[in-house]
Protein backbone atom coordinates (compact mmCIF):
# COMPACT_ATOMS: atom_id res chain seq x y z
CA UNK A 283 0.00 0.00 0.00
CA UNK A 284 1.00 3.63 -0.38
CA UNK A 285 0.84 5.66 2.80
CA UNK A 286 0.49 9.29 1.91
CA UNK A 287 1.35 12.13 4.32
CA UNK A 288 1.04 15.84 3.80
CA UNK A 289 3.21 17.76 6.26
CA UNK A 290 3.79 21.41 6.95
CA UNK A 291 6.84 22.27 9.01
CA UNK A 292 6.83 25.55 10.92
CA UNK A 293 7.78 27.43 14.05
CA UNK A 294 5.19 27.79 16.78
CA UNK A 295 5.15 28.80 20.42
CA UNK A 296 4.69 25.78 22.65
CA UNK A 297 5.17 24.99 26.32
CA UNK A 298 6.13 21.30 26.43
CA UNK A 299 7.61 21.65 29.93
CA UNK A 300 5.44 24.67 30.94
CA UNK A 301 8.11 27.12 29.70
CA UNK A 302 7.07 28.83 26.47
CA UNK A 303 9.47 28.89 23.52
CA UNK A 304 9.57 28.58 19.76
CA UNK A 305 9.55 24.97 18.65
CA UNK A 306 9.38 23.33 15.22
CA UNK A 307 6.14 21.48 14.58
CA UNK A 308 4.78 19.21 11.88
CA UNK A 309 1.11 20.00 11.25
CA UNK A 310 1.10 21.77 14.61
CA UNK A 311 2.54 18.85 16.59
CA UNK A 312 5.75 17.91 18.33
CA UNK A 313 6.49 15.01 18.43
CA UNK A 314 5.26 14.92 14.85
CA UNK A 315 2.63 12.51 13.55
CA UNK A 316 3.44 8.80 13.86
CA UNK A 317 3.96 7.05 10.54
CA UNK A 318 2.20 3.70 10.69
CA UNK A 319 2.80 1.22 7.91
CA UNK A 320 3.03 -2.42 7.04
CA UNK A 321 6.18 -4.13 5.82
CA UNK A 322 6.55 -3.50 2.08
CA UNK A 323 4.46 -0.31 2.07
CA UNK A 324 5.61 2.80 0.28
CA UNK A 325 5.68 5.95 2.39
CA UNK A 326 5.12 9.25 0.61
CA UNK A 327 5.71 12.41 2.61
CA UNK A 328 5.00 15.68 0.89
CA UNK A 329 6.81 18.16 3.06
CA UNK A 330 6.23 21.89 2.91
CA UNK A 331 8.92 24.03 4.51
CA UNK A 332 7.12 26.95 6.17
CA UNK A 333 10.08 27.92 8.39
CA UNK A 334 10.41 31.26 6.50
CA UNK A 335 14.15 31.73 7.04
CA UNK A 336 15.49 28.19 7.44
CA UNK A 337 16.14 25.22 5.24
CA UNK A 338 15.07 21.76 6.33
CA UNK A 339 15.63 18.05 5.57
CA UNK A 340 14.16 14.97 7.26
CA UNK A 341 16.02 11.72 7.85
CA UNK A 342 14.14 8.41 8.09
CA UNK A 343 16.19 6.87 10.86
CA UNK A 344 16.65 3.09 10.58
CA UNK A 345 15.08 2.89 7.12
CA UNK A 346 17.66 1.50 4.67
CA UNK A 347 16.45 3.30 1.54
CA UNK A 348 17.62 0.18 -0.24
CA UNK A 349 15.80 -3.01 -0.95
CA UNK A 350 17.42 -5.78 0.97
CA UNK A 351 15.20 -8.66 -0.09
CA UNK A 352 16.38 -10.87 -2.94
CA UNK A 353 20.05 -11.73 -3.23
CA UNK A 354 20.74 -10.50 -6.75
CA UNK A 355 19.02 -7.19 -6.43
CA UNK A 356 19.51 -5.13 -9.55
CA UNK A 357 19.73 -1.40 -9.11
CA UNK A 358 18.21 0.12 -12.18
CA UNK A 359 17.46 3.64 -13.24
CA UNK A 360 14.05 5.31 -13.12
CA UNK A 361 13.34 6.75 -9.72
CA UNK A 362 9.56 6.39 -10.12
CA UNK A 363 9.97 2.68 -9.62
CA UNK A 364 9.48 1.39 -6.07
CA UNK A 365 11.38 -1.86 -6.48
CA UNK A 366 14.81 -0.39 -5.87
CA UNK A 367 16.86 1.63 -3.48
CA UNK A 368 16.20 5.31 -2.86
CA UNK A 369 19.48 6.58 -1.31
CA UNK A 370 18.55 10.13 -2.37
CA UNK A 371 15.65 10.13 0.12
CA UNK A 372 17.75 9.44 3.22
CA UNK A 373 17.14 13.07 4.13
CA UNK A 374 20.56 14.44 5.06
CA UNK A 375 21.21 17.93 3.76
CA UNK A 376 24.74 17.98 2.29
CA UNK A 377 25.04 14.20 2.07
CA UNK A 378 22.08 12.88 0.10
CA UNK A 379 20.19 16.00 -0.97
CA UNK A 380 20.18 19.77 -1.13
CA UNK A 381 18.25 21.24 1.78
CA UNK A 382 14.60 22.13 1.24
CA UNK A 383 14.49 25.92 1.07
CA UNK A 384 11.78 28.02 2.73
CA UNK A 385 8.49 27.92 0.85
CA UNK A 386 9.44 24.78 -1.08
CA UNK A 387 7.71 21.43 -1.02
CA UNK A 388 9.78 18.24 -1.30
CA UNK A 389 8.42 14.73 -1.77
CA UNK A 390 10.07 11.84 0.05
CA UNK A 391 9.10 8.42 -1.26
CA UNK A 392 10.56 5.18 0.05
CA UNK A 393 9.71 1.60 0.93
CA UNK A 394 9.69 0.32 4.50
CA UNK A 395 11.00 -3.16 3.88
CA UNK A 396 11.42 -4.41 7.44
CA UNK A 397 9.03 -4.51 10.39
CA UNK A 398 9.99 -2.67 13.56
CA UNK A 399 10.27 0.63 15.37
CA UNK A 400 12.05 3.48 13.63
CA UNK A 401 12.25 7.25 13.91
CA UNK A 402 12.35 10.31 11.75
CA UNK A 403 13.94 13.65 12.53
CA UNK A 404 15.45 16.80 11.07
CA UNK A 405 18.97 16.42 9.68
CA UNK A 406 19.81 20.04 9.12
CA UNK A 407 21.74 22.16 11.64
CA UNK A 408 20.42 21.74 15.18
CA UNK A 409 16.75 21.51 14.18
CA UNK A 410 16.18 18.14 15.84
CA UNK A 411 16.74 19.85 19.21
CA UNK A 412 13.71 22.05 18.46
CA UNK A 413 11.26 19.16 18.35
CA UNK A 414 11.25 18.20 14.67
CA UNK A 415 10.92 14.41 15.02
CA UNK A 416 8.55 11.49 15.31
CA UNK A 417 8.19 7.71 15.16
CA UNK A 418 7.80 5.19 12.34
CA UNK A 419 6.06 1.92 13.21
CA UNK A 420 6.19 -0.86 10.68
CA UNK A 421 3.98 -3.86 11.37
CA UNK A 422 4.10 -7.33 9.88
CA UNK A 423 1.92 -8.28 6.91
CA UNK A 424 -1.41 -9.99 7.70
CA UNK A 425 -1.01 -13.60 8.72
CA UNK A 426 2.55 -13.14 10.01
CA UNK A 427 2.90 -12.74 13.74
CA UNK A 428 5.61 -11.56 16.08
CA UNK A 429 7.38 -14.15 18.22
CA UNK A 430 5.70 -12.79 21.36
CA UNK A 431 2.17 -11.94 22.40
CA UNK A 432 0.51 -8.94 23.98
CA UNK A 433 -2.94 -7.40 24.28
CA UNK A 434 -2.29 -3.88 23.13
CA UNK A 435 0.44 -1.56 21.93
CA UNK A 436 1.69 1.90 23.02
CA UNK A 437 4.59 4.09 22.01
CA UNK A 438 6.61 6.98 23.41
CA UNK A 439 9.54 9.15 22.40
CA UNK A 440 11.97 10.29 25.06
CA UNK A 441 13.83 13.58 24.68
CA UNK A 442 15.73 16.19 26.59
CA UNK A 443 14.66 19.81 26.34
CA UNK A 444 16.48 23.15 26.30
CA UNK A 445 15.05 26.62 26.83
CA UNK A 446 17.71 28.51 24.89
CA UNK A 447 17.14 28.81 21.17
CA UNK A 448 19.26 26.67 18.87
CA UNK A 449 20.64 29.90 17.36
CA UNK A 450 22.04 30.89 20.73
CA UNK A 451 23.36 27.36 21.23
CA UNK A 452 25.02 27.28 17.81
CA UNK A 453 26.61 30.68 18.39
CA UNK A 454 28.15 29.43 21.64
CA UNK A 455 29.42 26.21 20.11
CA UNK A 456 31.06 28.13 17.26
CA UNK A 457 32.68 30.77 19.49
CA UNK A 458 36.05 31.37 21.16
CA UNK A 459 35.87 30.84 24.08
CA UNK A 460 33.66 27.78 23.59
CA UNK A 461 30.10 28.28 24.86
CA UNK A 462 28.89 24.82 25.84
CA UNK A 463 25.09 24.27 25.90
CA UNK A 464 25.21 22.70 29.36
CA UNK A 465 22.63 20.28 30.76
CA UNK A 466 19.05 20.39 29.45
CA UNK A 467 16.31 22.09 31.51
CA UNK A 468 13.99 19.09 31.44
CA UNK A 469 13.32 15.62 30.13
CA UNK A 470 10.20 15.07 28.05
CA UNK A 471 8.16 11.88 27.79
CA UNK A 472 6.14 11.92 24.56
CA UNK A 473 6.62 15.68 24.35
CA UNK A 474 5.62 16.49 27.92
CA UNK A 475 7.72 17.57 30.86
CA UNK A 476 7.53 19.79 33.88
CA UNK A 477 9.97 22.60 34.52
CA UNK A 478 9.78 24.31 37.91
CA UNK A 479 8.33 27.73 37.06
CA UNK A 480 9.48 29.15 40.41
CA UNK A 481 13.13 28.72 39.38
CA UNK A 482 14.83 32.08 40.07
CA UNK A 483 15.25 34.22 36.96
CA UNK A 484 12.31 32.68 35.09
CA UNK A 485 9.92 35.27 33.70
CA UNK A 486 6.47 34.48 35.11
CA UNK A 487 4.71 35.23 31.86
CA UNK A 488 6.79 32.60 30.02
CA UNK A 489 6.20 29.78 32.50
CA UNK A 490 2.80 28.55 33.56
CA UNK A 491 2.70 25.41 35.67
CA UNK A 492 -1.02 24.92 35.02
CA UNK A 493 -0.78 25.04 31.24
CA UNK A 494 -2.46 21.83 29.97
CA UNK A 495 0.33 21.49 27.35
CA UNK A 496 2.64 20.40 30.17
CA UNK A 497 0.31 18.16 32.13
CA UNK A 498 2.13 14.85 32.54
CA UNK A 499 1.85 12.23 29.81
CA UNK A 500 -0.56 9.48 30.87
CA UNK A 501 -0.35 5.87 29.73
CA UNK A 502 -3.57 4.08 30.64
CA UNK A 503 -3.53 0.32 31.08
CA UNK A 504 -6.14 -2.27 31.95
CA UNK A 505 -5.23 -4.47 34.95
CA UNK A 506 -3.96 -7.91 33.95
CA UNK A 507 -3.24 -7.01 30.34
CA UNK A 508 0.18 -7.14 28.64
CA UNK A 509 1.40 -4.22 26.56
CA UNK A 510 4.01 -3.87 23.90
CA UNK A 511 5.63 -0.48 24.46
CA UNK A 512 7.74 0.99 21.68
CA UNK A 513 10.31 3.42 23.08
CA UNK A 514 12.55 5.68 21.03
CA UNK A 515 15.11 8.18 22.25
CA UNK A 516 15.86 11.35 20.32
CA UNK A 517 17.70 13.23 23.02
CA UNK A 518 20.02 16.01 21.94
CA UNK A 519 22.64 15.11 24.53
CA UNK A 520 21.64 12.64 27.21
CA UNK A 521 21.74 8.90 27.71
CA UNK A 522 18.66 7.85 29.68
CA UNK A 523 17.40 5.23 32.06
CA UNK A 524 13.68 4.51 31.62
CA UNK A 525 11.60 2.78 34.26
CA UNK A 526 8.01 2.09 35.24
CA UNK A 527 7.69 1.93 38.99
CA UNK A 528 7.11 -1.61 40.24
CA UNK A 529 6.94 -3.15 36.74
CA UNK A 530 9.52 -5.26 35.00
CA UNK A 531 10.04 -4.92 31.27
CA UNK A 532 10.91 -7.72 28.87
CA UNK A 533 13.05 -6.44 26.00
CA UNK A 534 11.91 -7.98 22.70
CA UNK A 535 13.04 -5.57 19.97
CA UNK A 536 16.01 -3.28 19.41
CA UNK A 537 16.29 -0.97 16.35
CA UNK A 538 13.90 -3.20 14.40
CA UNK A 539 15.53 -6.55 15.28
CA UNK A 540 13.96 -9.25 17.41
CA UNK A 541 15.91 -9.62 20.67
CA UNK A 542 16.36 -12.83 22.63
CA UNK A 543 14.07 -11.73 25.49
CA UNK A 544 15.56 -10.51 28.75
CA UNK A 545 14.00 -8.79 31.72
CA UNK A 546 15.04 -5.40 33.10
CA UNK A 547 13.82 -3.14 35.87
CA UNK A 548 15.13 -0.10 34.03
CA UNK A 549 16.03 0.24 30.36
CA UNK A 550 19.09 2.21 29.29
CA UNK A 551 18.45 3.96 26.00
CA UNK A 552 20.79 6.16 23.96
CA UNK A 553 19.89 8.83 21.44
CA UNK A 554 18.88 7.23 18.15
CA UNK A 555 17.96 3.85 19.65
CA UNK A 556 14.55 2.22 19.71
CA UNK A 557 13.34 -0.69 21.84
CA UNK A 558 10.13 -2.59 22.30
CA UNK A 559 9.41 -3.98 25.72
CA UNK A 560 6.55 -6.07 27.08
CA UNK A 561 4.96 -4.84 30.28
CA UNK A 562 2.32 -6.68 32.24
CA UNK A 563 -0.09 -4.53 34.26
CA UNK A 564 0.20 -6.93 37.18
CA UNK A 565 0.56 -4.63 40.19
CA UNK A 566 -2.09 -3.44 42.68
CA UNK A 567 -4.72 -1.87 40.36
CA UNK A 568 -6.06 0.55 42.94
CA UNK A 569 -3.43 3.20 42.24
CA UNK A 570 -1.26 4.79 39.55
CA UNK A 571 2.52 4.36 39.14
CA UNK A 572 5.37 6.61 38.04
CA UNK A 573 7.00 6.43 34.67
CA UNK A 574 10.51 7.85 35.06
CA UNK A 575 13.18 8.96 32.63
CA UNK A 576 16.53 9.82 34.17
CA UNK A 577 19.87 11.08 32.87
CA UNK A 578 22.78 8.65 33.09
CA UNK A 579 26.38 8.89 31.84
CA UNK A 580 26.63 12.60 32.70
CA UNK A 581 26.65 14.24 36.12
CA UNK A 582 23.53 16.16 35.23
CA UNK A 583 21.46 18.74 37.08
CA UNK A 584 18.43 17.94 34.93
CA UNK A 585 15.45 16.73 36.98
CA UNK A 586 13.94 13.36 36.09
CA UNK A 587 11.13 13.26 33.55
CA UNK A 588 7.88 11.95 35.01
CA UNK A 589 4.71 10.52 33.47
CA UNK A 590 1.81 8.51 34.87
CA UNK A 591 1.21 4.79 34.39
CA UNK A 592 -2.53 4.84 34.96
CA UNK A 593 -4.45 1.71 35.93
CA UNK A 594 -7.92 1.94 34.50
CA UNK A 595 -10.38 3.07 35.90
CA UNK A 596 -8.37 5.22 38.33
CA UNK A 597 -8.29 8.94 37.68
CA UNK A 598 -5.56 9.41 35.07
CA UNK A 599 -4.41 12.68 36.59
CA UNK A 600 -3.98 11.39 40.13
CA UNK A 601 -0.29 11.36 41.07
CA UNK A 602 0.99 8.04 42.38
CA UNK A 603 1.07 7.95 46.21
CA UNK A 604 4.78 7.10 46.28
CA UNK A 605 8.07 8.89 45.72
CA UNK A 606 9.29 8.17 42.15
CA UNK A 607 12.03 5.50 41.98
CA UNK A 608 15.52 7.04 42.03
CA UNK A 609 16.94 4.87 39.25
CA UNK A 610 20.55 3.77 38.73
CA UNK A 611 23.62 5.83 39.63
CA UNK A 612 24.57 8.09 36.70
CA UNK A 613 28.21 7.01 36.72
CA UNK A 614 27.83 3.23 36.98
CA UNK A 615 28.92 1.91 33.56
CA UNK A 616 28.55 -1.78 34.49
CA UNK A 617 24.75 -2.19 34.22
CA UNK A 618 24.77 -0.23 30.98
CA UNK A 619 27.44 -2.44 29.47
CA UNK A 620 25.59 -5.51 30.80
CA UNK A 621 22.38 -4.48 29.02
CA UNK A 622 24.26 -3.86 25.77
CA UNK A 623 25.90 -7.27 26.03
CA UNK A 624 22.59 -8.96 26.83
CA UNK A 625 21.03 -7.57 23.65
CA UNK A 626 21.38 -10.49 21.22
CA UNK A 627 19.45 -11.68 18.18
CA UNK A 628 16.45 -13.82 19.02
CA UNK A 629 16.73 -17.58 18.42
CA UNK A 630 15.05 -18.33 15.12
CA UNK A 631 15.67 -14.76 13.91
CA UNK A 632 19.45 -14.81 13.71
CA UNK A 633 21.21 -13.53 10.59
CA UNK A 634 24.78 -14.63 11.21
CA UNK A 635 27.48 -12.14 10.21
CA UNK A 636 30.16 -13.01 7.63
CA UNK A 637 32.96 -14.76 9.52
CA UNK A 638 35.63 -12.40 8.28
CA UNK A 639 35.77 -8.82 7.18
CA UNK A 640 37.55 -7.41 4.15
CA UNK A 641 38.56 -4.20 5.85
CA UNK A 642 38.92 -2.86 9.38
CA UNK A 643 38.53 0.83 10.12
CA UNK A 644 39.36 2.04 13.62
CA UNK A 645 37.77 5.35 14.55
CA UNK A 646 39.26 7.25 17.50
CA UNK A 647 36.92 9.80 19.08
CA UNK A 648 38.62 12.87 20.50
CA UNK A 649 37.70 16.38 21.47
CA UNK A 650 40.23 18.86 20.09
CA UNK A 651 41.05 22.50 19.75
CA UNK A 652 41.42 23.49 16.11
CA UNK A 653 42.53 27.11 15.58
CA UNK A 654 41.17 27.85 19.05
CA UNK A 655 37.75 26.33 18.39
CA UNK A 656 36.53 23.30 20.34
CA UNK A 657 35.68 20.44 17.97
CA UNK A 658 35.13 16.69 18.01
CA UNK A 659 37.32 14.62 15.72
CA UNK A 660 37.58 11.10 14.39
CA UNK A 661 41.18 10.00 13.80
CA UNK A 662 42.12 13.67 14.17
CA UNK A 663 39.76 14.74 11.41
CA UNK A 664 36.83 16.94 12.33
CA UNK A 665 34.12 16.56 9.74
CA UNK A 666 32.59 19.41 7.74
CA UNK A 667 29.83 19.04 5.16
CA UNK A 668 30.47 20.46 1.68
CA UNK A 669 27.97 22.79 -0.03
CA UNK A 670 27.26 20.21 -2.71
CA UNK A 671 25.74 16.93 -1.43
CA UNK A 672 28.16 13.98 -1.65
CA UNK A 673 25.68 11.79 -3.49
CA UNK A 674 25.51 14.31 -6.34
CA UNK A 675 29.23 15.11 -6.20
CA UNK A 676 30.24 11.44 -6.48
CA UNK A 677 27.66 10.49 -9.09
CA UNK A 678 28.32 13.53 -11.28
CA UNK A 679 32.11 13.42 -10.66
CA UNK A 680 32.28 16.92 -9.21
CA UNK A 681 35.69 16.14 -7.69
CA UNK A 682 36.46 19.72 -6.68
CA UNK A 683 33.58 20.01 -4.21
CA UNK A 684 35.17 17.87 -1.50
CA UNK A 685 38.63 16.67 -0.46
CA UNK A 686 39.37 13.58 -2.55
CA UNK A 687 42.09 12.08 -0.33
CA UNK A 688 40.68 9.42 2.00
CA UNK A 689 40.52 10.06 5.75
CA UNK A 690 42.78 7.90 7.99
CA UNK A 691 41.91 4.22 8.36
CA UNK A 692 42.97 4.28 12.01
CA UNK A 693 45.09 6.17 14.50
CA UNK A 694 48.60 5.76 15.82
CA UNK A 695 47.54 3.47 18.69
CA UNK A 696 51.12 2.77 19.83
CA UNK A 697 51.73 6.40 20.62
CA UNK A 698 48.32 7.48 21.80
CA UNK A 699 47.29 7.21 25.45
CA UNK A 700 43.49 7.17 25.48
CA UNK A 701 43.47 8.00 29.21
CA UNK A 702 45.64 11.13 29.16
CA UNK A 703 44.65 14.15 27.17
CA UNK A 704 47.34 14.70 24.57
CA UNK A 705 46.97 18.01 22.80
CA UNK A 706 46.23 16.50 19.36
CA UNK A 707 48.04 19.33 17.63
CA UNK A 708 47.52 17.81 14.19
CA UNK A 709 43.72 17.74 14.15
CA UNK A 710 42.22 19.27 11.04
CA UNK A 711 38.79 19.86 9.57
CA UNK A 712 38.02 18.03 6.35
CA UNK A 713 35.30 17.03 3.91
CA UNK A 714 37.01 13.75 2.93
CA UNK A 715 35.02 10.49 2.92
CA UNK A 716 35.66 6.72 3.13
CA UNK A 717 35.14 4.86 -0.14
CA UNK A 718 34.10 1.28 0.53
CA UNK A 719 34.38 -1.49 -1.99
CA UNK A 720 30.88 -2.45 -3.05
CA UNK A 721 29.56 -5.58 -1.35
CA UNK A 722 32.64 -5.89 0.87
CA UNK A 723 32.37 -6.67 4.58
CA UNK A 724 33.60 -3.82 6.74
CA UNK A 725 34.51 -3.82 10.43
CA UNK A 726 34.34 -0.57 12.31
CA UNK A 727 35.86 -0.21 15.76
CA UNK A 728 34.87 2.95 17.58
CA UNK A 729 37.35 3.88 20.28
CA UNK A 730 36.53 6.44 22.98
CA UNK A 731 39.31 8.44 24.59
CA UNK A 732 39.73 11.41 26.85
CA UNK A 733 37.82 14.57 26.07
CA UNK A 734 39.53 17.95 26.57
CA UNK A 735 38.82 18.19 30.33
CA UNK A 736 41.15 15.86 32.31
CA UNK A 737 39.76 12.51 33.52
CA UNK A 738 36.71 12.85 31.32
CA UNK A 739 35.57 10.44 28.62
CA UNK A 740 31.98 10.55 27.42
CA UNK A 741 29.45 8.00 26.19
CA UNK A 742 28.73 8.36 22.46
CA UNK A 743 25.87 6.68 20.58
CA UNK A 744 26.92 6.06 16.95
CA UNK A 745 24.34 5.80 14.20
CA UNK A 746 24.81 4.38 10.70
CA UNK A 747 22.60 5.43 7.81
CA UNK A 748 21.51 3.01 5.09
CA UNK A 749 22.40 -0.21 6.94
CA UNK A 750 22.09 -2.27 10.03
CA UNK A 751 25.36 -3.53 11.48
CA UNK A 752 26.11 -6.56 13.58
CA UNK A 753 27.31 -5.60 17.05
CA UNK A 754 30.43 -7.77 17.32
CA UNK A 755 31.57 -6.76 20.78
CA UNK A 756 32.17 -4.18 23.45
CA UNK A 757 35.32 -3.65 25.49
CA UNK A 758 37.03 -1.49 28.06
CA UNK A 759 40.23 0.47 27.49
CA UNK A 760 42.17 0.42 24.26
CA UNK A 761 41.07 -1.98 21.53
CA UNK A 762 43.68 -4.62 20.74
CA UNK A 763 43.50 -5.51 17.06
CA UNK A 764 45.19 -8.89 17.61
CA UNK A 765 43.35 -10.14 20.69
CA UNK A 766 39.93 -8.48 20.79
CA UNK A 767 38.51 -9.70 17.43
CA UNK A 768 38.96 -13.28 18.76
CA UNK A 769 36.22 -12.47 21.29
CA UNK A 770 33.72 -11.22 18.70
CA UNK A 771 30.22 -12.68 18.81
CA UNK A 772 29.89 -14.63 15.56
CA UNK A 773 26.94 -16.64 16.85
CA UNK A 774 24.01 -14.36 17.60
CA UNK A 775 24.99 -10.68 17.34
CA UNK A 776 22.09 -8.23 17.14
CA UNK A 777 21.59 -6.13 14.01
CA UNK A 778 21.19 -2.48 14.98
CA UNK A 779 21.59 0.97 13.49
CA UNK A 780 22.70 2.80 16.65
CA UNK A 781 25.11 1.60 19.30
CA UNK A 782 26.67 3.01 22.45
CA UNK A 783 30.38 3.39 23.07
CA UNK A 784 31.20 3.70 26.76
CA UNK A 785 33.79 6.07 28.31
CA UNK A 786 37.37 4.90 27.59
CA UNK A 787 35.81 1.89 25.86
CA UNK A 788 35.33 0.51 22.37
CA UNK A 789 32.54 -1.03 20.34
CA UNK A 790 33.07 -3.19 17.24
CA UNK A 791 30.59 -3.42 14.35
CA UNK A 792 30.43 -5.32 11.07
CA UNK A 793 28.34 -4.53 8.01
CA UNK A 794 28.06 -5.34 4.33
CA UNK A 795 28.65 -2.37 2.05
CA UNK A 796 25.85 -3.51 -0.24
CA UNK A 797 23.59 -0.49 -0.44
CA UNK A 798 24.60 1.85 -3.27
CA UNK A 799 24.70 5.37 -1.90
CA UNK A 800 26.47 7.77 0.42
CA UNK A 801 25.88 7.13 4.09
CA UNK A 802 26.53 9.19 7.18
CA UNK A 803 27.96 7.47 10.26
CA UNK A 804 28.04 9.77 13.27
CA UNK A 805 27.60 10.42 16.95
CA UNK A 806 23.87 10.90 17.54
CA UNK A 807 24.47 13.61 20.13
CA UNK A 808 23.29 16.58 18.10
CA UNK A 809 25.95 18.96 19.43
CA UNK A 810 28.79 16.51 18.85
CA UNK A 811 27.74 15.95 15.24
CA UNK A 812 27.50 19.73 14.85
CA UNK A 813 31.12 19.95 16.03
CA UNK A 814 32.43 17.42 13.52
CA UNK A 815 31.89 13.99 15.08
CA UNK A 816 31.03 11.98 12.02
CA UNK A 817 32.30 10.29 8.88
CA UNK A 818 30.75 9.46 5.51
CA UNK A 819 30.90 6.15 3.64
CA UNK A 820 30.44 5.86 -0.11
CA UNK A 821 29.66 2.54 -1.80
CA UNK A 822 28.47 1.57 -5.27
CA UNK A 823 27.25 5.03 -6.33
CA UNK A 824 28.35 4.12 -9.87
CA UNK A 825 25.56 1.55 -9.92
CA UNK A 826 22.82 4.10 -9.39
CA UNK A 827 20.67 5.36 -12.21
CA UNK A 828 19.76 8.98 -12.78
CA UNK A 829 19.39 10.97 -9.58
CA UNK A 830 16.00 12.61 -9.04
CA UNK A 831 16.02 16.32 -10.00
CA UNK A 832 14.36 17.30 -6.70
CA UNK A 833 17.56 16.68 -4.68
CA UNK A 834 19.50 19.28 -6.71
CA UNK A 835 19.53 23.04 -6.21
CA UNK A 836 22.57 23.93 -4.10
CA UNK A 837 26.34 24.37 -4.26
CA UNK A 838 27.67 23.17 -7.60
CA UNK A 839 24.57 21.04 -8.15
CA UNK A 840 22.14 23.77 -9.06
CA UNK A 841 20.20 21.74 -11.62
CA UNK A 842 19.92 18.11 -12.57
CA UNK A 843 22.15 17.35 -15.60
Ligand SMILES: O=C1O[C@H]([C@@H](O)CO)C(O)=C1O
Nearest residue numbers: 462649733734735740809810
Ligand atom coordinates in the same frame (compact mmCIF):
# COMPACT_ATOMS: atom_id res chain seq x y z
O1 LIG B 1 31.06 18.61 23.67
C1 LIG B 1 31.14 18.84 24.88
O2 LIG B 1 31.77 19.91 25.43
C2 LIG B 1 31.59 19.87 26.85
C3 LIG B 1 32.89 19.86 27.57
O3 LIG B 1 33.69 18.78 27.16
C4 LIG B 1 33.68 21.14 27.34
O4 LIG B 1 33.02 22.22 27.84
C5 LIG B 1 30.86 18.62 27.06
O5 LIG B 1 30.52 18.17 28.23
C6 LIG B 1 30.58 18.04 25.89
O6 LIG B 1 29.91 16.91 25.71
